[in-house]
Amino acid sequence: MTQTIAPRVRTLVLLLLAACGLLLTTAGPASAHAALTGSDPQQGVVVDKAPDQVSLTFSEKVALSNDSLRVLDPKGKAVQQGKPSEVSGTTYAVKLHSGLPDGTYTVTYQVVSADSHPVAGAFTFSIGAPSTTSVSVSGETAGGGVVGWLYGFGRYMSYAGFIVLVGGAAFVLGCWQRGAGVRPMQRLVVGGWLTLTAATLLLLLLRGSYTGSGKVGDIFDLDLLGNVLQTKSGAALVSRLLLLAAAALFISVLFGAYDKREDEEKRDLTFGLAIGGTVVAAGLAASWAMAEHASVGLQTGIAMPVDVLHLLAVAGWLGGLTALLVALYRSEVPVESAAVRRFSQVAFGSVVALVATGVYQSWRQLGSWSAFTGTRYGQLLLVKIGLVALLVGIAFISRRWTGQLADTVVQRGKRAQQKERVPDKERVLDKERVLDKERVAANASGSGSGKSKGAGSKGAGDSKRAAQLARQQAAMDTARQKRTRDADPNRFGLRRSVLAEAGVAVVLLAVTTVLTQTEPGRTEEDAKAATAASSSSSSSSSAGSGAVTLDMSFDTGGTDGKGVVTVDFDPARVGGNEMHVYVQRSNGRAFDIPEVKVALTLEAKKIGPLAVTPDRIATGHWSASNVQIPMAGDWKVAVTVRTSDIDQTTVSKNAQIG
Template sequence: MTQTITPRVRTLVLLLLAACGLLLTTAGPASAHAALTGSDPQQGVVVDKAPDQVSLTFSEKVALSNDSLRVLDPKGKAVQQGKPSEVSGTTYAVKLHSGLPDGTYTVTYQVVSADSHPVAGAFTFSIGAPSTTSVSVSGETAGGGVVGWLYGFGRYMSYAGFIVLVGGAAFVLGCWQRGAGVRPMQRLVVGGWLTLTAATLLLLLLRGSYTGSGKVGDIFDLDLLGNVLQTKAGAALVSRLLLLAAAALFISVLFGAYDKREDEEKRDLTFGLAIGGTVVAAGLAASWAMAEHASVGLQAGIAMPVDVVHLLAVATWLGGLTALLVALYRSEAPIESAAVRRFSQVAFGSVVALVATGVYQSWRQLGSWSAFTETRYGQLLLVKIGLVALLVGIAFISRRWTAQLADTVVRQNKRAPQKERVAASASGSGKSKGGDSKRAAQLARQQAAMDTARQKRTRDADPNRFGLRRSVLAEAGVAVVLLAVTTVLTQTEPGRTEQDAKAAKAASSSSSSSSTAGSGAVTLDMSFDTGGTDGKGVVTVDFDPARVGGNEMHVYVQRTNGRAFDIPEVKVALTLEAKKIGPLAVTPDRIATGHWSASNVQIPMAGDWKVAVTVRTSDIDQTTVSKNAQIG
């Protein structure tokens, strides 16, 4: 009988594609575990003479390439010499040419963090006095563009393939061994293997361009591929491919020789497949744990095994759920209620393991309650927790349908012997009449097909089975979105790292302000929120030497993660309320992304001046923040 894809299954496929596309296209460039915590010269500073080198300090060790650190003069010409090198710990430097003229210089960096994510950014400093610059740093992002999107899609598909492969095989071996002889189940698990293999090969090819130039043309650069194979991430991907070869052998046995064995032989083979399959699945999960967030930072020796357990729990639950959905919708052979009950028990254990490991991972990656709302990682984690809670709620409904389905099956089995006697009587009657054997065989096949169709219609009409199918489909739909959120989460800078970087930067800014206090310079930091999409950040205003008369004013606008914020407009107004002077409007000139400057800003009188800054982040979103500064 020809099977057609039901509207609900089509809806699930469309939901998968929509969720994947939406989350991956809106995810933006990948944030990383490492963050820039300091530099020498510092961002925006004006130094009297040209430095011999530029050094950058990160929150953890990073990997460098020959052009990881670049310094560009006001005309955009590179002025660094030699390769960047490690100075000490997490500080890296690049030498500069001697005799550099005055002006504003741009420092760009692109490195790879210890958890395999690219990190990029830029800032400016000036020699002698600020100047205009032709360098644009608005595009200094890592992991963006077409290559970044393809890499994100590859990560999503690799997770999906792993879940279907491991969860589907576990469902057949542990819950429904009859499924080893069901063609749709075989196609599902083989499809998971093919998806994971193809996605791994894609990630391996994309890796060099993803962490480097970001150009599509570099995807097939063999030199880049050779460099990737020498990195931790490259080794993890190659290990995954080797383990997939072992997984192919496991699949061939499970859906080949296994179904043909007798019950006693099958028990021994089940034990062997369970041990071997667990080892291969754990190895595949470890290929993620050994190269990503779990491999660096706090308690890495504990975090990696916990991450492996977490991934296996997710695969067992969501992959088994996918297999159950296929069994309910696509399989000709009816799935027994006992198999559904066994999966329900396995899923419950997986959820317990998922929650336990998830709590530890959340504590490790966030570090504080405030990180749930103040960091992007925490916000995504809240979404994930909500989806898991919704999934557990739907699963509870599925368990109720399973219990009712079991009662129905028991009643049907009691009536089965009588039907079999009637069928046997009809068969015997046909034989007694004799007739052409070929005709009898043809009739028998037709009768078998009719019986199969009738049984399927009877099963589909069963309200309990229909309810179970509907609830499992809803679970699978939520699982698709959950997987997409998890994929984005793995590419997002952990909340603990983001907050530590902010604290280190604040301490560095405070130290800088203290050191310049003697020279009369004033620095004001003000947080703002224009209320629109991506409207939060920090604006910093520097007055030097903060005296009556002419002053140099610099305005820096940054995102909450410390990166330069490319906004269309900044205005400054100065008011001395005690003397009813002002507001004196100052419109600074744009120097670089997130950096504005105005020279010879006249302060007519000493006093406690109110400095109001108007920040516009879009055509309609703007806000004004203010702070007082003692000038003169």
């Protein structure tokens, strides 16, 4: 039966790894965890004279570099001077050269949010009157490309390594102390340490390029690495490496001196290892909490300890589950029912802590019920909740198998005590057969050899034969142990349920990794509200000057097809008008789409539709000059937005013109 299960296990593992790879590769660039909520000048505005500076306001504090804020003239030449600086709170500005000519200027920004994620974008404003521009900002994304994919993979492997290292060591120390001498368990925990160490080094090398240029060639730039070491994220990664050195000492004691101690000595050493291991594990978890979501936003003094507890609970549950799976499938020493029961209790406590801390984190990151379905973070969180519920359901089945396994072991123990009084006939017969074979081999060697060969060659042949027989006997003993282990239907059922738990856990870890790279729902909704307030203020200003601004939401139905299109008519009169079209994503960032068309219809007079095809000025910005409005009235403005070769939609709104 186990022979038929092995291919299924391999197939399941491959499918799960493929699913995780799909989640990581389709995650796209890291979503901004600090959103642009305002600017001066505002996006798309036309100012009478050149401003002295350009300022940007974000939803939270960000880290700046020398090239974080750039302002480019219509020919693509930089017109900012000096370094960007903090004005107040979350507002940052860069000075401009004096005497700038009229035209459309492009503002680009690339900063790092307080929770370590890169944020990039661009918008335009005009001095005097709009103009064409040669600036292309379609590549203004952060955290994408090969470097972004590698960074996401490194994050996934670091989480996996932490869970296996901490959970595996806790399983050995707290549930199955005999496992300290089992080679597969040693390989598992050491493998977790190596994975976490390698992933941390990879993240440290990638960090500079990930938050900057995104170029593969900058991965080994020592200047960038030096800058990274001065940031909060760099300090967290270096701290993690130092703690991993302490973890290496813990592992060497756990699988070295600890396994060789007597039971009396083990008690004191167990207490010391438990205290030291808890401190190291909490420190490793804190290296995430101090640099990511928990370190910014509401109640950081509570959020960071809660995040540490959340990570430790995940490791205790999923890491211990992985260790139990290895013990059930790979260990030649059968895991005792008492060890499985102890892990069941640890897992139950971990799930309780996981749910409690998860509820708090969800409230903190979402802020409203609507964010569950209205934001990508909320949608991913719903998927995670569903996977956790599925995992708990399978764990309940495992607990049932655990109870039955305990009863079976008790009954078998009684039988074993009775059998100890009776000689093991099979083993005696095996030994007699081995002795007979040795005698036959010795006689054959003696008769076929002359006395000239001497006793030396005969002794060498006997030692080789004895070694071969010993290996055969060891193989027979191992096979007998495996048959005995696999013959227990309750143990077989437990193995299957634990394997299913581990499979769901792999996918859950992938979803969690993507979730940590996604903009929190509270931040996304705050950015939408700030953008709406800015648009309302801009519309009121435009209305006072005779201009008309129309905002229309659209959804082309394709992947990433939702956004808002804004149409400005200035001065909104009969005759020639300047028309500007702005396309933004739901979070307020410019939306780079291939085509926009506008049609004007005065239905009361049966005029139109008058087609207008604006020219692309920059990412998310189109413009058309001298748009002729032949008659005053209530004009229907229909905008066709195409987001891909096959996905497009038309939205419309009426406007009083003239």
